[in-house]
Amino acid sequence: MRLSLLTLGLIGAATLAACGKSEPPAPTAAAPAAAPAAPTWPELRVAIDPTYKPFTYKTESGEPAGFDVDIAKALCEQINSKCAFVEQAWDGMIPGLLAKKYDVIISSMSITDERKQSVDFTGKYYNTPSCVVVKTALNLGAEAANFKGKKLGVLKASTQEKYAMGELQPAGATVVPYDAQDQVYLDIKSGRLDGTVADVVEVRGGFLSTPDGAAYSCAGGRIPVEFDAKYFGTGAGVALRKEDTALRDALDAGIKAIRDNGKWKELADKHVPGIDIWGS
Amino acid sequence: MTPYLLSILEGLWVTIGVALGALCVAAVLGLAGAAAKLSPYRWLNWIGDVYSTVIRGVPDLVWMLLLYFGGQILVNDIAEAFGFRRGPQINPFVAGVLTIGFVYGAYMTETFRGAIMSVPKGQSEAGWAFGMSRFYTFRRMVLPQMVRFALPSFTNNWLVLLKATALVSVIGLADITNLAKQAGAAARGEIPGAAIIFMAFAGLLYLLISSLSLYLLRKAEARYSVGVKRGTF
Amino acid sequence: MDKFAIIFEPQNLQLYATGLVATLELLIISLVAGALLTVPLTLMRVSGKAWLSSPVWLFTYVVRGTPLLIQVYFIYYGIAQLEWVQALWDTVWPWTLFKDPFFCAVLAFTLNTSAYTVEMLAGAIRETPAGEIEAAQAAGFSHWNMMFRLVLPSALRRTLPGYSNEVVMMLHATSLASVVPSLYDLTNAAYAIYKTYYLAFQPFIMVAVLYFVLTFALVYVFRLLERRFLAYLRPQGHG
Numbered sequence: 001m002r003l004s005l006l007t008l009g010l011i012g013a014a015t016l017a018a019c020g021k022s023e024p025p026a027p028t029a030a031a032p033a034a035a036p037a038a039p040t041w042p043e044l045r046v047a048i049d050p051t052y053k054p055f056t057y058k059t060e061s062g063e064p065a066g067f068d069v070d071i072a073k074a075l076c077e078q079i080n081s082k083c084a085f086v087e088q089a090w091d092g093m094i095p096g097l098l099a100k101k102y103d104v105i106i107s108s109m110s111i112t113d114e115r116k117q118s119v120d121f122t123g124k125y126y127n128t129p130s131c132v133v134v135k136t137a138l139n140l141g142a143e144a145a146n147f148k149g150k151k152l153g154v155l156k157a158s159t160q161e162k163y164a165m166g167e168l169q170p171a172g173a174t175v176v177p178y179d180a181q182d183q184v185y186l187d188i189k190s191g192r193l194d195g196t197v198a199d200v201v202e203v204r205g206g207f208l209s210t211p212d213g214a215a216y217s218c219a220g221g222r223i224p225v226e227f228d229a230k231y232f233g234t235g236a237g238v239a240l241r242k243e244d245t246a247l248r249d250a251l252d253a254g255i256k257a258i259r260d261n262g263k264w265k266e267l268a269d270k271h272v273p274g275i276d277i278w279g280s
Numbered sequence: 281m282t283p284y285l286l287s288i289l290e291g292l293w294v295t296i297g298v299a300l301g302a303l304c305v306a307a308v309l310g311l312a313g314a315a316a317k318l319s320p321y322r323w324l325n326w327i328g329d330v331y332s333t334v335i336r337g338v339p340d341l342v343w344m345l346l347l348y349f350g351g352q353i354l355v356n357d358i359a360e361a362f363g364f365r366r367g368p369q370i371n372p373f374v375a376g377v378l379t380i381g382f383v384y385g386a387y388m389t390e391t392f393r394g395a396i397m398s399v400p401k402g403q404s405e406a407g408w409a410f411g412m413s414r415f416y417t418f419r420r421m422v423l424p425q426m427v428r429f430a431l432p433s434f435t436n437n438w439l440v441l442l443k444a445t446a447l448v449s450v451i452g453l454a455d456i457t458n459l460a461k462q463a464g465a466a467a468r469g470e471i472p473g474a475a476i477i478f479m480a481f482a483g484l485l486y487l488l489i490s491s492l493s494l495y496l497l498r499k500a501e502a503r504y505s506v507g508v509k510r511g512t513f
Numbered sequence: 514m515d516k517f518a519i520i521f522e523p524q525n526l527q528l529y530a531t532g533l534v535a536t537l538e539l540l541i542i543s544l545v546a547g548a549l550l551t552v553p554l555t556l557m558r559v560s561g562k563a564w565l566s567s568p569v570w571l572f573t574y575v576v577r578g579t580p581l582l583i584q585v586y587f588i589y590y591g592i593a594q595l596e597w598v599q600a601l602w603d604t605v606w607p608w609t610l611f612k613d614p615f616f617c618a619v620l621a622f623t624l625n626t627s628a629y630t631v632e633m634l635a636g637a638i639r640e641t642p643a644g645e646i647e648a649a650q651a652a653g654f655s656h657w658n659m660m661f662r663l664v665l666p667s668a669l670r671r672t673l674p675g676y677s678n679e680v681v682m683m684l685h686a687t688s689l690a691s692v693v694p695s696l697y698d699l700t701n702a703a704y705a706i707y708k709t710y711y712l713a714f715q716p717f718i719m720v721a722v723l724y725f726v727l728t729f730a731l732v733y734v735f736r737l738l739e740r741r742f743l744a745y746l747r748p749q750g751h752g
Contacts, residue, residue, distance in 0.1 A: 060284055100356055211468040334725065337728040339724055345704065445580075479586050
């Protein structure tokens with residue numbers, strides 16, 4: 001009897017220790033009515049979906065890496081904050097932000113009017129187009145009608161999914177939503193999918209430049225510009241809750257600062273050499 | 281290959297942590313539920329019945345999603361009503377432990393209820409005749425004997441619970457399953473058949489934990505059955 | 514409460530309806546295929562010959578010892594990555610089936626349910642009262658005759674309560690089909706509504722109610738079956 005109580009107690013203690021390690025600090029009491037001069041954020045919880053090379057991915061040993069991750073670290077440095085990365089599946093990004101599981105999303109999230117209804121964005125920190133990826137041998141242009149009968153994988157809750165559902169599916173393509181972009185590449189490789197709709201830079205780093213993607217390319221280079229406003233928005237920005245206006249202003253200033261002092265260019269050249277990802 | 285395998289192994293601690301945490305929650309809830317179902321009060325019986333029936337009637341995954349997405353918002357609302365900026369975080373680890381513990385508490389209720397009923401009533405009556413309080417009788421006389429009856433079903437529940445922890449990968453926790461899935465996708469270029477290798481490796485880890493715990497629990501069964509006469513077949 | 518009204522809009526109800534149909538399809542096909550697989554495997558499992566029973570033992574050991582989620586990922590993603598399967602699955606049956614997500618999910622569920630049922634049924638066969646077997650041998654039954662006319666029917670009846678548990682577990686397991694891309698079951702329906710409208714409770718509670726109703730229906734059906742097939746075990750009234 002004593003032994004089982006002891007064992008139970010040990011298990012409980014171990015569990016509490018494990019819980020304590022991963023749980024964030026306790027909530028702070030309500031801020032006083034008159035806020036202090038400059039708000040500070042000692043720790044910034046940043047949500048990332050690490051299945052999006054070269055923007056957000058994990059190294060072999062499980063460390064977050066990529067352009068988004070480095071931009072996040074640079075911005076945290078700008079606002080004198082410590083970055084804590086929280087992994088989150090892409091389609092749960094905005095709901096998680098609204099539920100206050102983290103403070104910002106820095107994971108190649110495009111600024112669109114639809115998303116602006118629920119969250120706020122800083123200005124963009126890069127802007128790249130998307131394209132439809134199919135076998136090069138098919139020699140298809142970018143018009144939607146070309147993809148009739150093709151099976152295309154897309155990331156759930158992405159702008160690419162919106163475009164695919166809005167333009168490609170009515171034109172006769174089959175659109176299959178996936179939980180993560182790298183699962184899409186697994187199924188293209190195996191032959192279940194004919195292609196995908198993806199960000200031009202991401203698909204290059206994550207698929208086209210790998211042996212599996214050698215036979216594939218962007219049809220017509222990129223999706224026609226006229227669809228940008230409706231589906232793709234104005235570039236990738238940092239998403240925050242609407243009430244965090246001070247944080248948004250600080251991060252906007254941070255983005256401008258790293259653009260001005262050359263840090264942005266340094267990171268862009270490191271992860272995406274030779275391509276201009278600032279866009280228009 | 282090795283760095284990937286090592287990173288999947290790190291998920292082992294998460295899986296074991298969630299499983300053991302959920303086991304504690306389930307055991308406590310199971311005892312409470314069994315007590316409720318066996319109590320003389322009709323309303324307690326009803327609560328115990330509703331708990332074990334409703335929980336077992338809905339898939340674990342649905343409970344997990346409900347708690348993870350809905351629970352956080354509920355907690356935030358309550359905290360904001362009290363003036364806090366936000367409520368305590370229900371991170372995936374806590375959501376996983378609480379959900380799985382809550383769900384398997386319902387199964388444990390049945391386990392403990394059956395086990396308590398298997399202890400001859402005469403034992404408790406003897407305790408009461410000696411002037412022991414009901415609680416003291418339960419703790420010192422019924423509980424130790426109940427363990428022997430509960431162990432087989434408890435072992436079963438534990439093995440099912442262990443496999444249910446794989447569901448926390450769906451809410452994003454970096455357990456064995458999640459890490460194997462990510463590694464399989466990330467390494468698809470450099471290692472042919474990465475997806476199958478890493479999934480098989482993950483399965484092997486679960487098999488190892490299952491076998492080890494089965495062995496330990498069988499030993500515990502033997503220890504608690506010392507002196508019990510068994511029929512021969 | 515007004516938020517619940519969103520659930521009842523026609524396009525969302527449509528999602529639930531398709532999800533419900535898909536869930537039931539998955540459940541029934543997996544159970545039937547599992548049942549067909551179970552009986553021969555059980556006969557192998559209880560056989561005295563090690564070369565028959567060992568492979569089945571290994572099968573049930575591995576399938577019962579690993580989570581269903583891993584089995585689903587293994588079959589859907591894992592097998593698809595094998596080069597020789599990819600070469601064959603456009604043309605050669607049965608490999609063509611592996612391309613289909615529905616088949617992959619059904620295969621995973623079938624193997625899972627048959628592994629658990631084989632162990633249950635094998636246990637019931639082993640528990641057959643020794644006297645019945647002796648009587649059969651004394652009466653001159655051949656081994657197969659005894660199996661099919663005496664042991665199996667009796668074992669199947671005794672497995673019924675445990676099997677009802679297994680069927681309910683399988684219903685709950687079908688919710689895992691939501692992780693396979695392009696399978697739109699009931700859990701997926703709730704998840705889709707959650708992502709579109711950011712409603713955290715209502716869609717999942719609706720789906721929980723639906724699963725609950727289905728579970729009760731299944732339990733009721735099995736209670737009827739037990740009343741018919743296990744009538745001889747019911748408490749007898751006074752004669």
